[in-house]
Amino acid sequence: MRKILVVGAGQAGLQIALGLQSQGYEVTLMSNRTADEVRSGRVMSTQCMFHTALQHERDLQVNFWESQAPKIEGLGVSVAGPTVSDSNEGSRVIDWVGKLDGFAQSVDQRVKMAGWMETFAQRGGQLVIHGAAVSDLDYFSRTYDLVLVSAGKGELVSMFERDAARSPYDTPQRALAVAYVHGMGPRPEHPEFDAVRCNLVPGVGELFVMPTLTTSGRADILFWEGVPGGPLDVFQGVKDPSEHLALTLELLEKFTPWEYARATKVELTDAGGTLSGRYAPTVRKPIGQLPGGGLVLGVADVVVANDPITGQGSNSASKCAASYLDSILSHGDKPFDAEWMQTTFDRYWETAQHVTKWTNAMLSPPPEHVLNLIGAAGQLQPAADRFANGFNDPSDFENFFYEPEKTGAYLAGLTG
Structure with missing residues (x-):
C-alpha cells in the first residue's frame, strides 16, 4: 500500500x-x-x-450539496457606459445572458x-x-x-x-473584495433561472454577482475586482464587516446602479462573510x-x-x-x-x-475585436452562449477570441 x-x-x-x-x-x-x-x-x-x-x-x-445549491444555468455580461456618474444615471452599453450547456454551482x-x-x-x-x-x-x-x-x-x-x-x-492586477449576502433581489431579465453576472466597468474594474450555498442556506456573493489605485481599491485596512458591506454597496450604487437596485435590502450572511486582499498571478x-x-x-x-x-x-x-x-x-x-x-x-x-x-x-483593457465580440453577443445568442461556455472549457477561446481574424470569421459565420 x-x-x-x-x-x-x-x-x-x-x-x-x-x-x-x-x-x-x-x-x-x-x-x-x-x-x-x-x-x-x-x-x-x-x-x-x-x-x-x-x-x-x-x-x-x-x-454532497448538489441538490441544495442553486443551479446556475446562465452567465451574463454587462458593460457600463461612460454615462455612469454620481447622478445615478448609469446605463449599460452591453447587456446579455448566455446559457450554459451544463449547469454551474457555487458552494x-x-x-x-x-x-x-x-x-x-x-x-x-x-x-x-x-x-x-x-x-x-x-x-x-x-x-x-x-x-x-x-x-x-x-x-x-x-x-x-x-x-x-x-x-x-509580478504585481497584483486587481484589488479583491468579497461580501456574502442574504436578501438580494431577482434579476429583472430572465428571473426564471439563476445566472452569474459579470459587470465590466471600463478602466475601473469588475463586479461579479453569483448565487451560492453558504452555511446559512442560499445567498449571493458580491465580488469587486478593482484596478489597483483606482476608485474600487478602498478595502485595505477595512476590518469591520458592516463597514466592508457599506463600502461594497456604495460602489454598486455609483458604478453598477442596475445591480444596486437588487441589493437595497441585503445583509451579510454572517460576521465571517467578507474578504479582501490581492495577489500577483x-x-x-x-x-x-x-x-x-x-x-x-x-x-x-x-x-x-x-x-x-x-x-x-x-x-x-x-x-x-x-x-x-x-x-x-x-x-x-x-x-x-x-x-x-x-x-x-x-x-x-x-x-x-x-x-x-x-x-x-x-486583465488587460480589451482590444477592439474583443469589444466587438462582446457587443455582438447582445444580438447573437449563439455568441453569448459560446462565450458563457468558455468558462467551462477555456481552450475554446483559442478558436474565436484572441485573434481579430478568427473573431471576425466567427461573427461573419453567425450573421452570414
Missing part, C-alpha cells in the same frame, strides 16, 4: 485525498485548521464551478471543505491538524512515497520557483526541493495561481486534482521521482495554460 501525504485541505488537496482513499491508498492529510474551525471561520474565496469541475466531484461521489468553501474533511476522517483517513513548515516536510518526505503540497499560501509556496516565462505579471515550477534532498510536488494554485477575474480557481483546482489523481493511479508502484513529477505537471499544464492565457488577457 503506497503512502501519500497531502498538505493543505482545499479543493484540490481534499479531492485528491478522497480520490486516493477510495482507491485504497494510505493517505495522510495535513490541515492547519479543524473542520469546525473552517466552518465557523471567514469565507475563503468566491467560487463558481462549471460542469467539467462538478463532474469530477460526481465521479468521486462527493457532490461556500467553508461548507464544502469542512464536510469533505469530516468525510475523509470518517472513512479512516489520517487527518493531522498542524500548520506544516518546510522542516516538517523534510522529516515526512522520508516516510511517504509522495508528498503533495496544495497549501497555496505561506512559507511552503516559497519552495516553488516562479516561472518567469509563464508569469507576465503567478505560475511556478512544480517541483520543490527540501533541505534534506527530498522532492515535493506542487498542486493547483501553488503552481498555477490566476487572478479570479475569470472564475477559474476552484475549477482549475478540481481539474488539477483529477489529472494528478489519474497520473498517480496509472503509475502503479514505480517511484514518484522528479521525472514523473514534471510529466504529471506538464499533463495538467495542457489544460491550465488556456486558463492562464485567457485570464491574463481579461
